[in-house]
Every structure is written in C-alpha cells, then in structure tokens.
Amino acid sequence: MARNLDKDALEYHEMHRPGKVEIRPTKPCVTQRDLSLAYSPGVAAPCLEIAKDPSAAFRYTARGNLVAVISNGTAVLGLGDIGPLAGKPVMEGKGILFKKFADIDVFDIEVDEKDVSMFCEVVKRLEPTFGGINLEDIKGPECFEIEERLKAEMGIPVFHDDQHGTAIISTAAILNAMELTGKDIRKIRAVICGAGAAGISCGEMMVMAGVRRENVLMTDSKGVIHADRDDLNKYKAKFAPKTKCRTLEDAMKGADVFLGLSKANMVTKEMVKSMAAKPVILAMANPVPEILPEEARAARSDAIIGTGRSDYPNQVNNVLGFPFIFRGALDVKAKQINEEMKMAAAKALAELTKQEVPDAVKRAYGVTQMAFGPDYIIPKPFDPRVLTWVAPAVAKAACDTGVAMQPIADWDQYRDSLAARVNRGKEAMRTTIQRARREPRRIVFPEAHEDKVLQACELIVEEGVAVPVLVGDEAAIRRRAAELNVDLDGVEIADPTTSPSAERHAELLWSLRQRKGVTPQRARRDVRQPHVFASLMLRAGEVEGMVAGVNRSYSDTIRPLLQIVGLAPDAKRVSGMYMLALERRALFFADATVNIDPDAQTLAEIAVSTGRAVRDLFNTEPRVAMLSFSNFGSVEHPFTKDSSDAVRIARALDPTLVIDGEMAADTALVPEIAKQAFPMSAIQGDANVLVFPDLQAGNIAYKLVQHLAGAEVIGPMLLGLAKPANVLNHYSTVEEIVNIAAITVIQARRLAARSAPAKAGPRKAPAPTAPRTAATKPAASAPSKAPARTRMAAKTTPKPGVRR
Numbered sequence: 001m002a003r004n005l006d007k008d009a010l011e012y013h014e015m016h017r018p019g020k021v022e023i024r025p026t027k028p029c030v031t032q033r034d035l036s037l038a039y040s041p042g043v044a045a046p047c048l049e050i051a052k053d054p055s056a057a058f059r060y061t062a063r064g065n066l067v068a069v070i071s072n073g074t075a076v077l078g079l080g081d082i083g084p085l086a087g088k089p090v091m092e093g094k095g096i097l098f099k100k101f102a103d104i105d106v107f108d109i110e111v112d113e114k115d116v117s118m119f120c121e122v123v124k125r126l127e128p129t130f131g132g133i134n135l136e137d138i139k140g141p142e143c144f145e146i147e148e149r150l151k152a153e154m155g156i157p158v159f160h161d162d163q164h165g166t167a168i169i170s171t172a173a174i175l176n177a178m179e180l181t182g183k184d185i186r187k188i189r190a191v192i193c194g195a196g197a198a199g200i201s202c203g204e205m206m207v208m209a210g211v212r213r214e215n216v217l218m219t220d221s222k223g224v225i226h227a228d229r230d231d232l233n234k235y236k237a238k239f240a241p242k243t244k245c246r247t248l249e250d251a252m253k254g255a256d257v258f259l260g261l262s263k264a265n266m267v268t269k270e271m272v273k274s275m276a277a278k279p280v281i282l283a284m285a286n287p288v289p290e291i292l293p294e295e296a297r298a299a300r301s302d303a304i305i306g307t308g309r310s311d312y313p314n315q316v317n318n319v320l321g322f323p324f325i326f327r328g329a330l331d332v333k334a335k336q337i338n339e340e341m342k343m344a345a346a347k348a349l350a351e352l353t354k355q356e357v358p359d360a361v362k363r364a365y366g367v368t369q370m371a372f373g374p375d376y377i378i379p380k381p382f383d384p385r386v387l388t389w390v391a392p393a394v395a396k397a398a399c400d401t402g403v404a405m406q407p408i409a410d411w412d413q414y415r416d417s418l419a420a421r422v423n424r425g426k427e428a429m430r431t432t433i434q435r436a437r438r439e440p441r442r443i444v445f446p447e448a449h450e451d452k453v454l455q456a457c458e459l460i461v462e463e464g465v466a467v468p469v470l471v472g473d474e475a476a477i478r479r480r481a482a483e484l485n486v487d488l489d490g491v492e493i494a495d496p497t498t499s500p501s502a503e504r505h506a507e508l509l510w511s512l513r514q515r516k517g518v519t520p521q522r523a524r525r526d527v528r529q530p531h532v533f534a535s536l537m538l539r540a541g542e543v544e545g546m547v548a549g550v551n552r553s554y555s556d557t558i559r560p561l562l563q564i565v566g567l568a569p570d571a572k573r574v575s576g577m578y579m580l581a582l583e584r585r586a587l588f589f590a591d592a593t594v595n596i597d598p599d600a601q602t603l604a605e606i607a608v609s610t611g612r613a614v615r616d617l618f619n620t621e622p623r624v625a626m627l628s629f630s631n632f633g634s635v636e637h638p639f640t641k642d643s644s645d646a647v648r649i650a651r652a653l654d655p656t657l658v659i660d661g662e663m664a665a666d667t668a669l670v671p672e673i674a675k676q677a678f679p680m681s682a683i684q685g686d687a688n689v690l691v692f693p694d695l696q697a698g699n700i701a702y703k704l705v706q707h708l709a710g711a712e713v714i715g716p717m718l719l720g721l722a723k724p725a726n727v728l729n730h731y732s733t734v735e736e737i738v739n740i741a742a743i744t745v746i747q748a749r750r751l752a753a754r755s756a757p758a759k760a761g762p763r764k765a766p767a768p769t770a771p772r773t774a775a776t777k778p779a780a781s782a783p784s785k786a787p788a789r790t791r792m793a794a795k796t797t798p799k800p801g802v803r804r
Helices: 005-014 032-038 044-052 054-060 088-102 116-124 142-153 161-181 197-209 248-252 269-273 293-299 322-331 339-353 359-364 385-400 411-421 425-438 451-463 474-484 502-513 520-526 530-540 554-565 600-618 638-653 665-669 671-677 695-708 734-755
Strands: 066-071 105-110 132-135 158-160 190-193 216-220 257-260 280-283 304-307 442-445 467-471 492-494 545-548 575-581 586-590 623-627 658-663 689-691 712-719 725-727
Touching: 044 054, 066 088, 088 105, 088 322, 088 385, 116 142, 132 142, 132 161, 132 322, 142 158, 142 161, 142 197, 158 161, 158 322, 161 197, 161 257, 161 280, 161 304, 161 322, 161 339, 190 197, 190 248, 197 216, 197 257, 197 339, 216 248, 248 269, 269 293, 280 293, 293 304, 322 339, 322 385, 339 385, 359 425, 385 411, 425 600, 425 734, 442 451, 442 530, 442 734, 451 467, 451 474, 451 734, 467 530, 474 492, 502 520, 502 530, 502 554, 530 545, 530 554, 545 734, 554 725, 575 600, 575 695, 586 600, 586 695, 600 623, 600 638, 600 689, 600 712, 600 734, 623 638, 623 665, 638 658, 658 665, 665 671, 712 725, 712 734, 725 734
Parallel strands: 066 105, 066 132, 132 158, 190 216, 190 257, 257 280, 280 304, 442 467, 442 545, 467 492, 545 725, 586 689, 623 658, 623 689
Antiparallel strands: 575 586, 575 712
16 A cells, blocks of 8 residues: 555655755845845945955855755766756755754755866855855765865865765764774774775775774775775775785675675675674665675674664664764864864764663654664764764864864853754654554544545555544445545444444443433434544544544534543543644644633643643653743733742642743743843743643634744644544644644553553543533543443344434
8 A cells, every 4th residue: 555655756856846945035025124135225235244354254144054065966876877957856855954954054056067177166166155065976986086176175164975974974883883892993804895985985984093904905896905906096095905805705704894885785694604703784785785684683693783774773874974064064164174073073973872862862763772782873863962962073173173264162052052953843743653653553533524534544554653443434435535546455444333333332322421311222323423433432442542623613522532531540621732833943832722711720730731741742841831911920910820820730740840930922932031031930931832821812822823923733632531532623634634643643652651551441520610611521431331230221123323
C-alpha cells in the first residue's frame, strides 16, 4: 500500500508553490511610508553608508546571514554529472537544511561551467552578495583546486561540504570510539575505502586528529594507493605509503578503523574478522553501506559500528556539521573556515555526545536510554543542543586563530541567542508522527462516511502512524472509498448493525446509563449510533484511542465520551488544548474548548494537565502564564483574583511546574516588558503555555492568532478522559486528522506506560457542581459488568434496537 517513493518526491516538489524555498520580507511593507523606506527614496541612505564603509553592509543588508550554495552539477549525489539544472533540487534541499538547523538564508546558484578557471571567476564575482560560499556536488579532483583557489582569492568563508562535512563528523566518531576502546589514536591503523573528495578529506582530518599519515591506507577503484603507483594525482599521492598491501582485503588485516566512502558491499565478514581487537567500522555508502551493521556485528561482536543511514545507530550525517559551522563563521564574520575551526566542530560534537541526553531527545527517538557508548558515539541530528555546542566552538576557533573580523565578547549571551534562533514549533508534529510510527495503536473513527476521514485513514496506514478502525455501514464505506480511489487495505471496519460485539456493547451501555433514563431497548437502539459504538469500543479496550468531530458539534461529540469513557483517575474534569505553531515558536492555549467559566481551582487543574500534556506529547518543558487584563495585582477584581489564586493552587498540585500570574498577554510573551517591569516573575516573556481566564477569551484568542498571524493550529487535544480521545472540527483537513491521530497514539502509549503493571479503570465523574462546560456534564460511570440481577435481559428480537 506504500506509495512509490519517486512519485511522492515529485508530488512533494510540485505541490503548492513549486520547489522548496521562497523569499519572505523581514520588514513591514504595508504602508506608503514603509515603501518609501524599503525602496526609493529611503533606500539611498544605507546605500551611501555602505559606499563609505563596506562593512556597513552587514548592518543594513542580509549579507551577514546569506550563504550561496553553488554547484556545476558534475557530481550530484550518486547520480553523477547530470548538469547544473538537474541538480537544482539538491541545492534547494541544502538551503532548507541551512535554514532549519541554523537559521541561515540561502540562494542556490547553479553554474553552467566545468572549466575550473571560469567557474572560479564566476564565484569570485559573487562575493559582494554573500557572507559565505558552500560548494556542492562538484567532481574531483577539480573540487580540490576550486576550493583552494577560492579560499585564497576571496575574503569570505568557502567550504566544500562534500569534502569536509563527512570528515568532521567521522572524526568526532573516531575520537569517541578511541576513548571507548582505550586505544591511542597516534598508534592506530586506519583504512579508507574510497579516494574521492570525502575520502581524502577524511584522511587529512584523521592526520590532524593524531593518526600518523603512514598508518592510513586508502583504496580507490584500482586497489590500495601506494608509493609504487604512477597514476596518482597530487591529492592521492599524499596517502601513498610504502606498503605491500595491494587490495582492500590486504589493508583490512590488523586495521583498527575502517571508513567506507565508496559503494555497497565492498567489505566481507572475513575482512571484518581480520581487523584488530575492538575495531571501529564506519560504513557510510548510501543507501547500502559497504557492509550492513548486522553482518559486521555477526563477524565481530566487539566492533563499534556506524553508517550513513538513519535506521542504524551512529549515523554519520553531514547535517551535524555544515549548518552550525557556517553559523559560527558568519556570527564572527570570519574571513575563512580554517582547519582549526573544522577540528573545533569535530571536538564539540565528540564532547556533546558524552553529556547527559535530555529526555526530550530520547523521546524524539522513541527510546528511554541514550548514553555515550558503542551505539552512541555521535549526537543525533535532531538534538537541538548541536547548534549551541558546535557554532560557539567554531566561532571561538575563528577568534583564536585571528580570522574573525567581529569577535564575540559575551559567550553566554551568544549561546542564548543561538537557542532563540531556531524553534521546533512547526516541526513538532513531524517528531510526534515519528514517535507514533514506532508503536502504532488502534484508533477508532466513527465518522467513516466523511471523505476526508477515509483519505486520512489511507495516509495513516501509509505513514504507519496507527491502525485505523472505521465505524459504519461497511458496504457504504467501501463503495465511497472506491469512488474516491482510497485504498482501505490495512483499515479495519466495524459495522454496529452486524458486529458480534453489538449486544455486548448494548449491555455495557445499559449498565453505565440505566439510572440516567436508558432502558435496555434504548441501549440496543443507541449502540447502533457510530459515536456511541466507538465510545463503547474504547471503553471496552477494543481500541486504544478515538478521533471524531468532523460532522458533529463539539458538545455532541464529547457527550458520549464523557458518559461512557469517563474521567481519568486523577482528573476532576476535562479540558481542551491547542498548539499554535508560529514562525519561530510554538504556543499552547488552554482551555479554548470545554470549560466556559472556570473558577480558580479549575484554572489550576487546567494549567497542570496542560503542562503535563505539553511535556508528554511534544517533548517541551512547559512555562505557564495565567492570563488576565491585570499584572500581578495591578487591578483588583474578582476576574483577576481567580487567575492569581490559580497560580498558588497549581504550584501546590505540581511543585515542578514553572508558572506565574496573573499577567497580561504581552507580559507573558515579550521579554523586554517582563524584565523591565516584573523581574520577580518566574515567566520572563518566555511563556509557551497560555491559560486563559475563560472559554470566550481562549477561543477568540486562538482564532485571532490562527488567522492574523498565520499560525498552524494543531488540536484541540482533549485532556482528562480515562482513555485517549480527541475532537476535530468541521474544518479539519486530512493532514490535521493525521496529526490528531498521531497525538492520540502518543496519548495511548503514555497511558499504557502509566498504567503498567496494573491498569486503572475510568474514574467516576464529578457531581454536577463542577463549573459550567460547553458539553453536558459526564454521568457517573458504572462497573463494566453489572451484577447478575441487573443484567440487561437478552434480546428476543432478531436485531438490536427493534422496539418490542
């Protein structure tokens, strides 16, 4: 059922606006005055300043944060010389990585020129535009000469990532592997399979790290590079020792380290067996490495193994290097990226690996343990700490070696500025979906006749997010799916009218609601309603989560959940949370869906449950602001007192929660205001969870931010039920349904983890004295199996729901 990868890639690049990048203004341009400042006549002022002092370009233009990704398309990925135009998608992709990981802007430039001198001349003339040059996908040996000439003739950093990126990351891995194995790097023997740009650069960096040059054997397509060969260019000749080894098999005997930068299946188990004790094997050919990790492990259980792939431990991924190296270089206006800066990056990565890994990183990769050891010798690409470790190390090396034109004075402040540059707000769902894939759960969808639900379920199966269970008339569902060309393979269907569990669910419904006006006959009739049937499936444990609400009001959707599923043991009420992903931050709003007029106790419980959900679902530490129109008692009014009292109650409920208030929204979100006027606050303009004083405020606020600020809204997420269920709205898109399904899976997994080894049943709902809600209050839940004397009489009619 999985889509063809090539087809998906083509659709990805074509959808919406073609390509992967765009240019957005960083200054307002909405009024006539804005226009006069952005362009003529006001633009003349910065032009004249730059004419007097060229360094002023870094103050008045984007040059200081702009990198050119330049290629002539002669060595594009593994595709070879396909030309500059065909290589453009790769260069755009590189630009995405620069922006995502280090907030660096990129212009991709494809140059139709193979002559080295002409190519260099083109690039040199671009220097006034850019703060740095990233050379990409240029074949060897020309790439060496091009980089050497440009570095010598240009006054901005020039970096060929194909050479140096792999070298930096692999050096970090080798440094840590040597520490784990207890070997002296000055005494080891290394083999590099592949003598292209990356292989030669890896060799040079290993030598810089301490490996003796004569102890590095390199192989190319003709075998071992050695002193007796007369076909070597000057770059290979640097790695041509006197040796009797002629084949890769010869070279591997007794070697401590193997670096693969060639092609698939170059290494055999016998070669691995011939290596020295505790060998290090970095087989980095993609997509199939020189030897698969499981084969290498079978040959040598004492080996430390890495690849270029993300589905094995110790991925050597260039994205751990180039974005952060350029970030550090740009931030000090370095004139070049020298060898000391590269080594500083490698050592920073090696040192970061030895630090305690935050829970957020472990949760992002779906593991509970991640620590320095044979399966963790380099950081993970999505570890946000890489930016704040590597960029400062590179910047400091630039300052120490005299190539920085603007040295950094306050390194702590610099690290803080880096952390603020890149926010994972819009990436949160990508991480959540990846987590859901690792352990999919059965999620029921009662609105099976809705087109977008059917389409979403197809994608959910394709993505491996969950096992969807549709509730409804099976024949009608399959007929509509066929009309939409939706493949339901992997999707289950439960038809309440024919399901063998219908009678059992009718009995369960009656046992729960027999003292709320539900008779046995009505139970048999109601159980045929998809939302009721789905809620009963969830209550009975036949599914582990529920997603609904596309064609019903919020209150109509939540009502059967409250009546049938009930509240969690530690919950007194339900509440709703939205995530709003903005350009540079993600905010969580509560309660914008359920509690109309909450009192202080309710607000406190909303704050605590929302904080827990933010931590569990999105790997984010909550910082909660209780919002009002008053700041810390500036206005005395019953409205403000509830928010203020809620802070005290919430701190008692969860002493670990960072929370403060009451405060105005700008105090919660603008550091300058909080620091100047309210330095005592635990929230210094850095809130990410906003708890609103009532439903009106929360609901209005999230819709304003969505439509005026362009926020991506994810939710609502329903908190407080005994089992996971989330309510959509009429306007939910297919993608949003998939997102909510992934969130529901994570909620189900967290519930299972908290319930082990003994599972707690649904809690009895509170009495009707609870604050008003947008849905009817939950009725008292009952045991899943009623006593014998109150069991519903067996039906005597052929079908459930037929009134006698």
